[in-house]
Amino acid sequence: MGDRRHRWHRGTVPEGISAEELERLADLQRELAAKVIECPLTRPPRFVAGADVHLRNDIAIAVAVLQETLDQPMDDQDVRPLPLREVERVTVRTQIAFPYIPGFLSFREAPALLEAIRGLSRPPDLLVLDGQGRAHPRGCGLASHVGVLLDLPTIGAAKSRLYGRYQEPPNERGAWSPLIADGTVIGATLRTRPNTKPLIVSVGHRITLAEAILWTLRLSRYRLPEPTRWAHRYAKEAVAALR
DNA sequence: GCGACAG
DNA sequence: ATCTTGTCGC
Numbered sequence: 074m075g076d077r078r079h080r081w082h083r084g085t086v087p088e089g090i091s092a093e094e095l096e097r098l099a100d101l102q103r104e105l106a107a108k109v110i111e112c113p114l115t116r117p118p119r120f121v122a123g124a125d126v127h128l129r130n131d132i133a134i135a136v137a138v139l140q141e142t143l144d145q146p147m148d149d150q151d152v153r154p155l156p157l158r159e160v161e162r163v164t165v166r167t168q169i170a171f172p173y174i175p176g177f178l179s180f181r182e183a184p185a186l187l188e189a190i191r192g193l194s195r196p197p198d199l200l201v202l203d204g205q206g207r208a209h210p211r212g213c214g215l216a217s218h219v220g221v222l223l224d225l226p227t228i229g230a231a232k233s234r235l236y237g238r239y240q241e242p243p244n245e246r247g248a249w250s251p252l253i254a255d256g257t258v259i260g261a262t263l264r265t266r267p268n269t270k271p272l273i274v275s276v277g278h279r280i281t282l283a284e285a286i287l288w289t290l291r292l293s294r295y296r297l298p299e300p301t302r303w304a305h306r307y308a309k310e311a312v313a314a315l316r
Numbered sequence: 317g318c319g320a321c322a323g
Numbered sequence: 324a325t326c327t328t329g330t331c332g333c
Contacts, residue, residue: 125323126323126324127324127325128323128324128325129325130325173322173323173324174321175320175321175322175323176321176322178322178323181323181324182323203322203323204322204323205322208322209322210321214322215322215323229322231322231323232322232323233321233322233323234321234322235320235321235322235323236321236322267333268332268333273322
């Protein structure tokens, strides 16, 4: 990956983390990126999951939500939102041990997310995460990181861009345009709703970009996909209950 | 040297 | 992400 143009700025590296340690973590990301498999889904997702983290000081609450699709798309062009039913919810509370550094979000949030997702009674057929997948300076955003470690089909559906360039897609639901970096398409900017900021969608693991776009639309009634939308809501409520 | 920078 | 209520607009 073309990482030379995207360094962590010296002044932004918080106390407790040395530049050497960040280099090691960056190497780990390159190793994980090499394990990312971009391939078609092996089966149509029936059980989908979303997970998100909310923070308050050093406390993190991660929630994983498992949902069942009560219907399947008519055909490959069908991007209508599918009816969903919540099946299960897992909430975990952890201590945050790593600061937020752009490009290193996984080391802050993945431990809590993994614990929550592993707590589900069955692995989902598809997992959606709020963050980047391949669309990352070293090709290993949160969704790829978690996808590879759990070996699950994963989509990265972020609210904003970390890496790559794109042109604004037309203002219609379903419109998208490629996200490009280093001479290749690393993701897409996808309009899930008119008059709202497009999502940044990329392959997490074991899925193609075309499928990631398709399924993000099929899981979205509002701007965010339902699995992450609900995980976000529950995590926020749980954090609010801490006071 | 100056920006950009998921959550 | 977090600190925070109402409010303007599609």
